[in-house]
Amino acid sequence: MGHGLLDAGPPAGRPPPSHRTDPEGNPVKLTKLGRTAVVAAAGALLLSSCAANEPAAPAGSESSAPESTLSGDLAGAGASSMGAAQEAWIAGFQTANEAVNITYDPAGSGAGREQFIAGGVSFAGSDAYLDDEELAGTFGACVADTLPVDLPVYISPIAIIFNVEGVDSLNMDAATIAGIFSGEITNWNDEAIAAQNEGVELPDARITAVHRSDDSGTTENFTQYLAANAADAWTEGEFETWPAAYGGEGAQGTSGVVDAVTNGTNTIGYADASRAGDLGTVALQVGEEYVPFTAEAAAAAVDASPLVEGRHEGDIAVELDRTTTENGAYPLVLISYAIACTEYNDAAQAELVKAYLSYIASEEGQQAGADNAGSAPISDDLRAQIEASIEMIK
Template sequence: MRFQRRAAAVGLIAAGALLFSACGSDGGGEGQGGQAAPGGVACGGKESLRASGSSAQANAITRFVTNFEGACEGQTLNYTPSGSGAGRNEFIGGQTDFAGSDSALSDAEVATAQARCASPAWNLPLVFGPIAVAYNVPGLQALNLDGATIAAIFNGTITTWNDPRIAALNQGAALPANPIVVNFRSDESGTTQNFQRYLNAASNNAYGKEAEQTFQGGVGAGARGSQGVADATKNTPNSITYVEASFAQRGGLGIANVINSGGGQPVALSPETVGNAINGVRVSGQGNDLKLDLNSLYTASAPNAYPIALATYEIVCSNYADDQTAQGVKAFLSASLTDQAQQGLPEAGYVPLPAQFKQRLTDAVNAIQ
């Protein structure tokens, strides 16, 4: 099973389907003794945890597991990136110890998850990955866009690069009169769904399309996977796409600065600016159920807050029937929140959790029974 988890994650990396630790360097753990390893992680509990779900977080989970194994001798997590829907179903069906998901439990799933747990299930947003608006316009060194303009590009309302609405945000830039080529994900994708949620929220629903896992904009050319849209944009002058930040960076694409809903200065994408937006996100769940009000992320208005990011949850039981499982899940999640685990994320295209948000997650993890 450990090989299955790692092979699946490596396959995803090779396909380019992933985005832009934990107490390993803090020293060895105490194995199954239930004592705290250096770094504050209480090891112990179930030796081999099972989880499945979101492929968007798979590379982060692989990093977390490596550090978990180094800190808590004899313990591991076998994670299968089978997709968010499958992950939720397998957790609700009792096949796994927790689920990874690009979406929180739906209203219909809350009751069945509670029946599986014999307690409320909690949505814990552990991994965030920024989504870049990436472009290839020869000679254009920088591009500023706001939510309404991005939405108008991706639903086909704005069709040329020198459109007055783009020009107004880019004073003095040499914008060509060429048509805009939109590249979109042709496969089902949590990135597509979250990006379209952003387009609706940031444009006051002027995007006018449902936020499905398939692109609904009705314009442009499709390419499969994150690497596919990045390559299509790299190879097509005057094109634009949405893609996880690491793919845009590796492809040498331009990344648009985004003017958030506060209407201030354009904000460049970076771990710090995405972290600023995460710190301002509201929680719509109750107590330690940290289901997010994602509209509050997409409509971030704080200065220097980049508002386009995908959040993935770990869905857990608040009170496991088996104490060993509860202790193992707490150990893994606690290890994933250590400084070393978080600091290793940017090179893979994820964002370290800002301190304020991490503390709230830590409190919720510590409350698992």
């Protein structure tokens, strides 16, 4: 494990507003993320009544945990992929902090970043980290001349979902998937699909490919995978907004795509794997094998990926290796980031954001997300880096 943020404590206290200067942090060093330990989710989500980082009291005894003094409203918006996890995180945090009210609007990654930039929400969820153009602008909730941080708190595979009668799973390489979503492969019994699925009865039926109609980090991750692995078949590169040239059927948000695939016939789409339900899913060709999505396989892909070089202090952006051939890795994975100011104009909001993100990154919070959304809990090494960044928030 490289050093980077693990060696950096919280920055020294900031002087009064009239004497503030631009932050001078060392760039984040290139590190490898530790292997994520994945715990299988079973049964209903159990919400703790204890504070996020304190053990539960023994049965039949009074809790010795101090009563929470936090209060107020906190609003966030963004990635619909982490919507189910946000529901679990909000429930768990509010159970321990009854005077806090948190809302999260799963409007999509692009919309979430826009609201955060405008100051409409105090934190955002995004399946893509802030790019250089966004970082060059201003952020409504943040103190001027300070930069927000991207914190990778949610790891999940993106499932390619389909609805074809009598077919539960299919094998596909990236070129075939690209051909389907670009409109070059239009029938389910096309030779490109059939050759990889011997013995599967594929209908002589037209494919309806469903994509996100809104600005979507899931779309960006999906098209990034195709651009990296099937450049000849996928000529538009990576993008958040689906181009008209590729056609297909558009749907709003993760729920919209899942509903369109579920309620349609001979449909195919892409969505956060937690929403795949009973739909058919595609195993991706990785090296010489086909790998179905699992939280463990997604974690393996993240484990093989370094951090982006040259980011500002506290920012933890991951450079996903989409072309990995590591055994058991599923490279069509998304990392959803919590985006927050390092210094807020409103000190009360800073306190709430810091406490809420600390809960999300905790073992308890990550397990709640895994139980409710099927995500892969972050590794201890990554948690240590995230916690160091959260300590910067004020």
